[in-house]
Amino acid sequence: MCKMNFFKELKDFNIPFHKNWDAGKHSNFKIGGKITAMIEIYKISQMMDAMRILNTYKKRYFVIGNLTNVLISDGYLDVIFIRLKGDFEKILWNRKNLIFVGAGVSNEKLLKFMVKNNLGGLEFLAGIPGTIGGAVYMNAGAYGKLIGDYIIDILILDRKGRFKVVQNKNIFSYRNSIFQKDRSVILGAEIKVFSKDKKKVLKEIKEIISIRRAKHPWKAACAGSFFKNTDKFPAGMLIEDAGLKGFSVGGAMVSKMHGNFIINKGDATFKDVIKLANIIKNKVYKKYKIKLKEEVVIIK
Ligand SMILES: Cc1cc2nc3c(=O)[nH]c(=O)nc-3n(C[C@H](O)[C@H](O)[C@H](O)COP(=O)(O)OP(=O)(O)OC[C@H]3O[C@@H](n4cnc5c(N)ncnc54)[C@H](O)[C@@H]3O)c2cc1C
Structure with missing residues (x-):
């Protein structure tokens, strides 16, 4: 079925959408390209209609929040993002x-x-x-x-x-x-x-925020902890011990503040991050025989 009908149906059911949505720009990592569309859902009935339409047209879709834990691939992705607003x-x-x-x-x-x-x-x-x-x-x-x-x-x-x-x-x-x-x-x-x-x-919240500011690259473009902690050791500790703090591939770098944060120095591509993540995994495995697993959700 053609694209036209999909969007016409969304319109007929009063479901707002943004075509060619710049997903990378809206992600906290500031990496990634455009997607087919981002749909906004304000109430339950819209969500039900949207799901029926998405299923009818066999669209690949993701419900998203603030895009703070995702790495999106570069280029154009034929995928629909759904953002829950209004009643949600x-x-x-x-x-x-x-x-x-x-x-x-x-x-x-x-x-x-x-x-x-x-x-x-x-x-x-x-x-x-x-x-x-x-x-x-x-x-x-x-x-x-x-x-x-x-x-x-x-x-x-x-x-x-x-x-x-x-x-x-x-x-x-x-x-x-x-x-x-x-x-x-x-x-x-x-x-x-x-x-x-x-x-x-409020006091506890402020204390937590100030600890985070001191330990994490607070304002950097990133997706938080890149890898999951392992049963025995925090991933950041293993990465730091492998000598990778500050190590870069293209525009992607292991934060100098925290080993488990891969940050975008400004012009990082999806490939830079994946390449860096693979180097980290290989080095950590070679040194400790521990396999790191991504915490970040990769959308490609
Ligand atoms: C500076 C920084 C610090 C962070 N610190 C922490 C931390 O201390 N602890 C921690 O756990 N995480 C941390 N994170 C990671 C991230 O913020 C969390 O994982 C957060 O819960 C993701 O929420 P989000 O709304 O941004 O989800 P998104 O990144 O938008 O989505 C993440 C995944 O959840 C799915 N999803 C989102 N909403 C829905 C929904 N309604 N229904 C179905 N699927 C959904 C998406 O499809 C995607 O697969 C940090 C990130 C940053 C940038």
Whole structure:
């Protein structure tokens, strides 16, 4: 079926889209080319229509958050990105220690809500620049805490367009969730929170941010930690011990501040990053017989 019909159907169902969307420019890595289109979804009915249309036209698609954990290939990609906005950017607080957070809510917005309402428990999300959808998909975390440990259930739309509330049982492991396999659309999650004085919550958030500023290349174009930590050692430690801090391929460089951050010095290409990542993996393997695995989601 031709492209025209796909976009006409989106239009007929009032689903906004941006053709030839510059995905690389919008990604935190600032690497990658243009994609067929980025669709914006504001309410559940639009998501259901969009999924039906995407399936009808057999489109390859990804729901995205803030693109802070992805590396996108250069050139043109025939792929559709979906961004959840509107109703998915809402936080509902119906029960004392439970909040329902839409997948499009940024961690920053969630933490502001928590401070305002004297709620704590999720301070560890401070400085993780993504959305709740991205956090659930990746089981994001820091300082020994993981979002998966705070989630009660997740509202999803599966790939066949069926709504499901999935209880948090066998869903999460380190930087992993079952959604990485089944590729469901995460619409929101019910999250456990605790009453906590706003001054304390804010103090902890500020402390975490200042630790991050001191340890991470805070403002660099990157996708956070490139590799997953291994059972025994943090990936950054292995990379630093292999003498790779500051090592570059083209415009991609192992951060001088933190071994597990590959940064874009300005003109890095997808190939530069992949080449650098392979060198890192080979060197670490040669030295420690440990295989590093990417945490970053590669879209090519
Ligand atoms: C400076 C910096 C620091 C970071 N620090 C940390 C850290 O301490 N801990 C940590 O865990 N991560 C960290 N990250 C990585 C990243 O911010 C997290 O993984 C974050 O949770 C990704 O969220 P996102 O909204 O940007 O997702 P994206 O990057 O947009 O997407 C990531 C993946 O999730 C999928 N996805 C996103 N939303 C949905 C949805 N609604 N439904 C289905 N799939 C979805 C996408 O398809 C993609 O495969 C850091 C990144 C940066 C740049």
